[in-house]
Amino acid sequence: MTRRIAFFDLDETLLVGKSMLGFWRHWSALLVREGRTPPVLRVTGADREALNRDYFAHFAGVPLARFEAAARRWYADHRRQRRAYLAESLDALERHRAAGHEIAVVSGSGAALVRPVAEDLGVRHVLATEQLTDARGILTGAVRRPLIGAAKAESVAALVERRGVRALDCFAYGDHSSDLPMLSSVGHPVVVGDDPVLRAHGAARGWATLGARACARARRGGVLAVN
Structure with missing residues (x-):
């Protein structure tokens, strides 16, 4: 059997919404309960890498263990929502699992x-x-490197090499034009959702597409679709 890896972007590919913004709302509510005023989060006015670094800088001085515990509470809340995941992407993930593919x-x-x-x-x-x-x-507030754009493709290539598989046999799923380097690095790219740049690029190359229908998580291996 040919060994393969299926690579999935997270935000708006597997999860509805953006995890960092969802967690920020959770974290801000926690600060308010502690009698503290949350800082203002910059979400526009810079490129994605700069915004990524700015975001994590807000957590300087926070014990990693506390951040991780808060992250788990945030996700526990998120997974209970009726519109938490993208149904077609979860179905694709389960098909890869059933086929014996590794998933990242x-x-x-x-x-x-x-x-x-x-x-x-x-x-x-x-x-x-x-x-x-x-x-x-x-936490120092710094990150090693924002995993955005070309950095995603480089991480994919590194895992492909470590696992001894061929990139041409692998799959990748993404929803935003910044995922183009990752999608272009494998043999089976899949466009999720309706980003116009990504859709046009994929259509010109015959890439597969998935919709962005939201769903709730029913159980491992199954989803409950909602409109």
Whole structure:
């Protein structure tokens, strides 16, 4: 049997919405309950990598263990929503699992935010933005490198090499034009949703497409679709 890896972007490919913004709302509510005023989060006015670095800078001084615990609580809340996941992407993930393929999530979101999702979905590999800590396990506010654009493709290539598979045999799923380097690096790219740049690029090359219908999680291996 040919060995393959299926690479999935996270936000708006597997999950409805953006994990970092969802977690920020959760974290801000936590700060308010503690009597603190959440800082203002910049969401526009810079490129994606700069916004990514700015986001994680807000957590300087926070123990990683506290951040990870909050991330797990955020995801526990998210997974209970009726519109939490993308139905066609979850179905594709289950088809890959049934075929014996390895599965990876590749995301610019923080690794601590991605891991609870990966564990819940039975995903083996997490490729995500790594937050740096000091010797005491305190977040410095810096990241090793935002896993966005070309960085995603490089992480995919590195895992392909480590696992001894061929990129031409692998699959990748993404929803945004910034996923183009990753999608272009494998033999079976799939466009999720309706990003106009990504859709046009994929249509010109005959790439497969999936819709963005939302669903609730029923159980492992099944979803409940909602309109």
